[in-house]
Amino acid sequence: MKSNPLEFRRKEGLKPSFRIFSYSGKRPKKGKSGKNNFPFLARSPQGFAAGLGTSNHFFRLEGVCGFMNLFLTQTINGLGLGSIYALVALGYSMVYGIVKLINFAHGDIIMVGSYMVMFIMTVMGMPLILAVIGSILFCALAGVLIQRVAYHRLLTHDAPRISLLITALGVSIFLQNLFQLLFGSEVRSMPTLFDLPAIQLGELHITSANILNIVVSVVMMIGLQTLVARTRIGKAMRATSEDAGAAKLMGINTNHTVAFTFAVGSGLAAVGAALYCNTYPQIKPTMGNLLGLKAFVAAVLGGIGSIPGAMLGGYILGVAESWTKNFYSNLTDAIVFGILIVMLLVKPSGLLGKNVKEKV
Amino acid sequence: MALLTVKDLNVFYGNIHAIKGISFEVNEGEIVTLIGANGAGKTSTLHAISGLLRPKSGSITFDGNNLVTTEAHKILRLGLAQVPEGRRIFASLTVMENLELGAYIRAKENLDADFEQIFARLPRLKERRKQLAGTLSGGEQQMLAIGRALMSKPKMLLLDEPSMGLSPLLVGEIFDIIKSVNQGGVTVLLNEQNAKKALEIANRAYVLETGSIAMSGEASALAQDEKVRQAYLGG
Ligand SMILES: Nc1ncnc2c1ncn2[C@@H]1O[C@H](COP(=O)(O)OP(=O)(O)OP(=O)(O)O)[C@@H](O)[C@H]1O
Numbered sequence: 001m002k003s004n005p006l007e008f009r010r011k012e013g014l015k016p017s018f019r020i021f022s023y024s025g026k027r028p029k030k031g032k033s034g035k036n037n038f039p040f041l042a043r044s045p046q047g048f049a050a051g052l053g054t055s056n057h058f059f060r061l062e063g064v065c066g067f068m069n070l071f072l073t074q075t076i077n078g079l080g081l082g083s084i085y086a087l088v089a090l091g092y093s094m095v096y097g098i099v100k101l102i103n104f105a106h107g108d109i110i111m112v113g114s115y116m117v118m119f120i121m122t123v124m125g126m127p128l129i130l131a132v133i134g135s136i137l138f139c140a141l142a143g144v145l146i147q148r149v150a151y152h153r154l155l156t157h158d159a160p161r162i163s164l165l166i167t168a169l170g171v172s173i174f175l176q177n178l179f180q181l182l183f184g185s186e187v188r189s190m191p192t193l194f195d196l197p198a199i200q201l202g203e204l205h206i207t208s209a210n211i212l213n214i215v216v217s218v219v220m221m222i223g224l225q226t227l228v229a230r231t232r233i234g235k236a237m238r239a240t241s242e243d244a245g246a247a248k249l250m251g252i253n254t255n256h257t258v259a260f261t262f263a264v265g266s267g268l269a270a271v272g273a274a275l276y277c278n279t280y281p282q283i284k285p286t287m288g289n290l291l292g293l294k295a296f297v298a299a300v301l302g303g304i305g306s307i308p309g310a311m312l313g314g315y316i317l318g319v320a321e322s323w324t325k326n327f328y329s330n331l332t333d334a335i336v337f338g339i340l341i342v343m344l345l346v347k348p349s350g351l352l353g354k355n356v357k358e359k360v
Numbered sequence: 361m362a363l364l365t366v367k368d369l370n371v372f373y374g375n376i377h378a379i380k381g382i383s384f385e386v387n388e389g390e391i392v393t394l395i396g397a398n399g400a401g402k403t404s405t406l407h408a409i410s411g412l413l414r415p416k417s418g419s420i421t422f423d424g425n426n427l428v429t430t431e432a433h434k435i436l437r438l439g440l441a442q443v444p445e446g447r448r449i450f451a452s453l454t455v456m457e458n459l460e461l462g463a464y465i466r467a468k469e470n471l472d473a474d475f476e477q478i479f480a481r482l483p484r485l486k487e488r489r490k491q492l493a494g495t496l497s498g499g500e501q502q503m504l505a506i507g508r509a510l511m512s513k514p515k516m517l518l519l520d521e522p523s524m525g526l527s528p529l530l531v532g533e534i535f536d537i538i539k540s541v542n543q544g545g546v547t548v549l550l551n552e553q554n555a556k557k558a559l560e561i562a563n564r565a566y567v568l569e570t571g572s573i574a575m576s577g578e579a580s581a582l583a584q585d586e587k588v589r590q591a592y593l594g595g
């Protein structure tokens with residue numbers, strides 16, 4: 001099961017469950033119970049209650065109030081998770097916007113970022129803040145390097161889109177194998193990162209990880225939006241995205257603009273990686289597969305190329321996942337991808353995407 | 361010495377030999393026009409000059425610089441701006457942002473006076489400066505493309521069929537603008553299918569036919585030439 005995509009696990013210590021292959025077949029171990037391990041219980045009213053009862057140890061089912069509480073808790077969990085999707089989705093969206101490339105290696109950058117945080121903290125013994133900054137810089141550099149080595153010639157020689165896509169998949173596999181070689185293929189635990197107090201609002205318990213995820217993702221989005229809308233390099237990015245030839249006629253070095261876009265996108269993925277490690281403190285070399293795929297779904301859902309769209313898509317996906325996990329955990333991914341399909345049937349350009357025909 | 365000198369230029373698209381060894385020059389202060397039918401090679405020539413296309417062979421010299429080995433984004437910095445075929449304004453950006461991008465290479469300068477100058481010359485743009493450029497009419501887009509190119513304060517302007525798709529009235533307006541830009545000291549190389557109009561404002565002209573220069577001379581002389589009248593001026 002080496003290639004099984006990493007599931008999201010709560011800090012409380014859920015065992016990874018190989019959901020697709022073990023639908024209610026394997027009883028969860030005693031003492032390791034949690035909402036994700038009782039999907040079958042949710043089918044009957046009693047089971048439903050039992051499922052709720054075990055989902056949060058601080059929570060007791062008390063009628064409507066209790067349901068509201070659960071609803072809010074799962075929504076906040078979902079927003080926390082969605083924030084990570086959103087940060088990764090921004091990179092997909094930006095890169096697609098500027099070079100019309102679906103950079104499937106982008107999901108793996110979050111893996112690279114996670115390992116860098118771990119490496120700098122545990123191997124080099126540096127403090128957390130340096131680990132996070134180091135990881136962001138390393139990923140930004142890695143993003144530029146990948147663009148230069150793998151994509152640049154294909155892009156400047158007008159290679160068919162399919163060649164770019166295959167190259168991106170190749171880079172993804174390369175990164176995963178490289179990190180397996182460097183760090184081993186087994187799951188690794190992360191040290192505690194941000195040790196912040198949780199917030200208690202009446203009966204509502206909000207973990208510090210969720211707050212941090214949401215705050216950081218919103219700040220990043222506002223920063224990015226400002227960068228793109230207001231700054232000189234932002235204008236150059238939008239010009240390059242719309243017509244690279246005309247952008248060159250304006251004196252814009254489009255190679256720099258594209259490299260900068262990869263750097264920013266990868267840096268944001270590294271921020272997502274730090275938040276991910278803080279929320280789900282276990283990492284492995286293939287963790288970028290499902291995470292990257294879902295972030296890509298978020299980008300498409302929100303309208304690829306749109307910054308607020310990527311964020312919105314990330315939040316919707318996170319919340320949908322969080323809610324369904326609570327009731328039908330076996331179907332979580334099916335529902336998440338189902339949302340994408342329905343969404344695209346209704347609005348092919350995504351929620352906030354502009355309906356533009358692709359230049360061929 | 362001429363401001364722009366093109367010598368033995370050859371451009372290929374794969375096996376298609378689009379420009380077959382043409383040579384021409386543009387002197388400082390002139391308006392020179394390249395006239396020719398569809399597919400004659402006007403755009404290919406301009407793209408080779410502005411670096412969007414690499415010629416197979418030949419030399420292009422602008423103000424003492426070898427353009428063949430200069431990257432496209434550096435050519436504007438030498439003082440050579442282009443108004444491309446089909447305008448290619450940035451449709452999803454505002455009029456103002458398009459003009460700002462025109463002045464991209466002048467990042468550290470104060471541009472207020474330049475904007476005022478552009479708006480004085482192109483008053484239609486002033487009212488629409490907050491509008492998305494894609495919502496402008498064809499004529500306004502052409503004016504924006506010219507204004508955008510002028511924002512870099514070029515020594516020389518390359519224009520590729522600025523009259524394309526415009527009503528006769530607007531064509532007149534655009535050509536008046538080109539003339540006044542030239543009188544302001546900017547050298548002009550003008551690609552046109554509208555030979556009548558182009559020959560009216562140009563000093564000299566080259567007639568391009570399937571990648572070769574078929575004729576050249578003073579614009580007023582070419583306008584009287586029987587062959588040119590037959591082929592390009594409707595008899
Ligand atoms: N991208 C391309 N690939 C292949 N052939 C091309 C390409 N662009 C132009 N050509 C060919 O090169 C020749 C010259 O084209 P060019 O666009 O320079 O002509 P033009 O004089 O600008 O025409 P028009 O007045 O229609 O704009 C034509 O035969 C054209 O088919």
Ligand SMILES: [Mg+2]
Binds near residue numbers: 402403404520
């Ligand atoms: Mg042309």
